[in-house]
Amino acid sequence: MILYFSGTGNSEYVAKRIGNETEDEVLDLFDKIRTRDFSEIHSDRPWVVVSPTYAWRIPRILHEWLEQTDLSGSREIYFVMTCGGDTGNSGKYLKRLCGLKKMHYSGCSSIVMPENYIAVFTTPSKEEALEIISRAEKEIDNTARLIREGGIFPQSSPSLKARMASGVVNQLFYPMVVHAGKFYAKDTCISCGKCAHVCPLNNIRLENGKPVWGTDCTHCMACICRCPSEAIEYGAHSRGLPRYTCPK
Numbered sequence: 001m002i003l004y005f006s007g008t009g010n011s012e013y014v015a016k017r018i019g020n021e022t023e024d025e026v027l028d029l030f031d032k033i034r035t036r037d038f039s040e041i042h043s044d045r046p047w048v049v050v051s052p053t054y055a056w057r058i059p060r061i062l063h064e065w066l067e068q069t070d071l072s073g074s075r076e077i078y079f080v081m082t083c084g085g086d087t088g089n090s091g092k093y094l095k096r097l098c099g100l101k102k103m104h105y106s107g108c109s110s111i112v113m114p115e116n117y118i119a120v121f122t123t124p125s126k127e128e129a130l131e132i133i134s135r136a137e138k139e140i141d142n143t144a145r146l147i148r149e150g151g152i153f154p155q156s157s158p159s160l161k162a163r164m165a166s167g168v169v170n171q172l173f174y175p176m177v178v179h180a181g182k183f184y185a186k187d188t189c190i191s192c193g194k195c196a197h198v199c200p201l202n203n204i205r206l207e208n209g210k211p212v213w214g215t216d217c218t219h220c221m222a223c224i225c226r227c228p229s230e231a232i233e234y235g236a237h238s239r240g241l242p243r244y245t246c247p248k
C-alpha cells in the first residue's frame, strides 16, 4: 500500500504515479493525521511511504503518525522523499524508525521536485515547475520499478554536511523556524475557509470571516499556497512569489 502526506501536491503526484506503475492502493494520510487517527491499517503488499522533505528528514507529524500507527501485514517498507534539492541523511532516522516498528527498511529514494517552501525560499513559476517535474519522471519510473521487483533502493554513504543537516540542523529548525506567527491574510481574502480546511494540524480558524493561525504549525505551506485569492502572506518574504501547487 502506498501511503502519502503532501502539503502542496508533489508527494501526492509521485505517490499516485507509483500507485499506477505498481498497481497498488494509494492512501492519503491527511485525514488520519488531522484527526489523530492511529488505528491499525493492513497491507499484504510492501508499504511505501511518500512524503516531502522538511529540514532533511520526513516531516515530524508524519514521523509521529508512523511511530504510533500499527502497520500490519507486510514487514517491508520503502520511503520515497520528494525534495527541492536533497534529503541529507534522512535514511538514518527512517532505519531507526523501522527498527522500533520491527519492520524491514528497504531504502529511501529521493525525487527532486519543485521547491514549495515559499516562507523561506523562492518558488518556481508554473513553466519552471513543469520542467523540473519532467526531469523527475525517469527517477519516479526507476523507483516504481524497484518496488515492483521487490528490490532495495541503492544508498550512498552520507557526507558530514548531510549528517549535520538531518541531525543538529533538523533539531534546531523546528523551534527556531517553524512558527505560524508571520502568516497574515490581506483584504483580498474572500472568506472561503479553504485555508482552514487544508491545514493538516487544524491550526487555522476563521474569525469574522478571516483566518487566524494558532501555534500548532508544521510549515507545510498548504494554507498560503492553496488560497484561491492569494490573500495569504508570510511576513515580507512571500510577497510577489508564485504560489506553488503541483501543476500535474
Ligand SMILES: Cc1cc2nc3c(=O)[nH]c(=O)nc-3n(C[C@H](O)[C@H](O)[C@H](O)COP(=O)(O)O)c2cc1C
Pocket: 005, 006, 007, 008, 009, 010, 011, 012, 051, 052, 053, 054, 055, 056, 057, 082, 083, 084, 085, 086, 087, 113, 114, 115, 116, 117, 118, 218, 219, 220, 221, 246
Ligand atoms: C518546511 C519545509 C522544509 C523543507 N526542507 C527541505 C529540505 O530539507 N530539503 C529539500 O530538498 N527540500 C525541502 N523542502 C522542499 C519540499 O520538500 C519539496 O518541495 C517537496 O516536494 C514538497 O512536497 P509536497 O508538495 O508534497 O508538500 C522543504 C519544504 C518545506 C515546506
Ligand code: SF4
Pocket: 185, 188, 189, 190, 191, 192, 193, 194, 195, 196, 209, 210, 211, 226, 227, 228, 229, 230, 231, 232
Ligand atoms: S483560503 Fe484565502 S480567501 Fe479563503 S479564507 Fe483563507 S485567506 Fe481567505
Ligand code: SF4
Pocket: 180, 195, 198, 199, 200, 201, 202, 203, 204, 213, 216, 217, 218, 219, 220, 221, 222, 223, 224
Ligand atoms: S498553518 Fe498553514 S503552513 Fe501551518 S500546518 Fe497549517 S496549513 Fe500548514
